[in-house]
Amino acid sequence: MVSDFVLFGVLPYVAMVLFLVVTVQRYRQSKFSYSSLSSQFLENKQHFWSSVPFHYGILAVLGGHLVGFLLPDAILGWNAVPWRLFLLEATGLSLGLLTVAGLVMIVVRRLSSSRVRRVSTIADWIVYVMLLIQVVSGVLVAYFHGWGSSWFASSASPWLWSLVTLSPDISYVAPLPLLVKLHIVNAFVLIAFFPFTRLVHVLVIPNMYLWRKPQVVIWNRGGPAARGGGR
Numbered sequence: 001m002v003s004d005f006v007l008f009g010v011l012p013y014v015a016m017v018l019f020l021v022v023t024v025q026r027y028r029q030s031k032f033s034y035s036s037l038s039s040q041f042l043e044n045k046q047h048f049w050s051s052v053p054f055h056y057g058i059l060a061v062l063g064g065h066l067v068g069f070l071l072p073d074a075i076l077g078w079n080a081v082p083w084r085l086f087l088l089e090a091t092g093l094s095l096g097l098l099t100v101a102g103l104v105m106i107v108v109r110r111l112s113s114s115r116v117r118r119v120s121t122i123a124d125w126i127v128y129v130m131l132l133i134q135v136v137s138g139v140l141v142a143y144f145h146g147w148g149s150s151w152f153a154s155s156a157s158p159w160l161w162s163l164v165t166l167s168p169d170i171s172y173v174a175p176l177p178l179l180v181k182l183h184i185v186n187a188f189v190l191i192a193f194f195p196f197t198r199l200v201h202v203l204v205i206p207n208m209y210l211w212r213k214p215q216v217v218i219w220n221r222g223g224p225a226a227r228g229g230g231r
């Protein structure tokens with residue numbers, strides 16, 4: 001189908017080119033915009049209990065995706081023994097639920113704290129909606145389309161490798177259920193949108209958000225809300 005070709009044979013390339021070109025361009029033009037513009041100093045308690053589970057959850061889940069992509073045979077070998085397959089699937093699902101819970105709390109905090117809401121941009125809200133679609137669809141895929149780790153290794157991984165080698169073979173993904181297609185397409189839309197948003201902070205290494213001591217951040221732009229005023 002033409003739409004499958006556009007979604008799985010063209011979109012990934014458009015997304016990767018946008019990601020690379022705009023990321024490099026933004027870094028060269030305004031290095032200091034590579035930040036998540038932390039709102040930690042506006043409200044810290046709820047921030048901690050949402051941000052930390054979300055970040056650990058998403059890093060672990062994406063690490064799992066990376067292993068499935070790079071070492072599909074190792075995953076299939078591991079999954080050949082039933083208890084190991086259950087263990088891997090249960091771990092993935094739990095990490096997915098941790099990520100969703102953290103993200104929902106992040107959004108609730110942003111909606112419920114007027115100070116944090118005032119410093120949120122349209123791009124922030126778009127990112128949150130896309131991230132929610134991504135992690136919720138991932139958990140639903142894991143729940144409704146069982147043994148995803150095995151079929152990721154035998155269909156998603158070869159499809160991704162076909163993209164890497166510039167010979168896209170959409171026959172691996174075209175027959176997949178709609179929910180899985182939504183999960184994949186939204187991932188590439190997210191990748192395309194990434195360099196325009198606060199998500200670029202992921203690329204600034206070392207990234208110490210997860211273990212650094214609380215810090216005081218003073219923004220030198222925007223209105224009184226941005227400077228912590230308007231109490």
Ligand code: HEM
Binds near residue numbers: 061089093096160
């Ligand atoms: C922005 C990128 C992505 C994010 C944030 C993301 C997030 C998630 C989450 C939270 C889960 C549920 C936890 C789990 O079972 O591991 C999941 C599962 C899954 N994702 Fe993704 N995903 C992304 C990209 C992709 C892509 C590009 C593919 C396929 C090419 C994919 C295929 C899958 C599959 C097959 C599962 C089910 C795994 C299982 O049942 O064990 N994901 N994803």
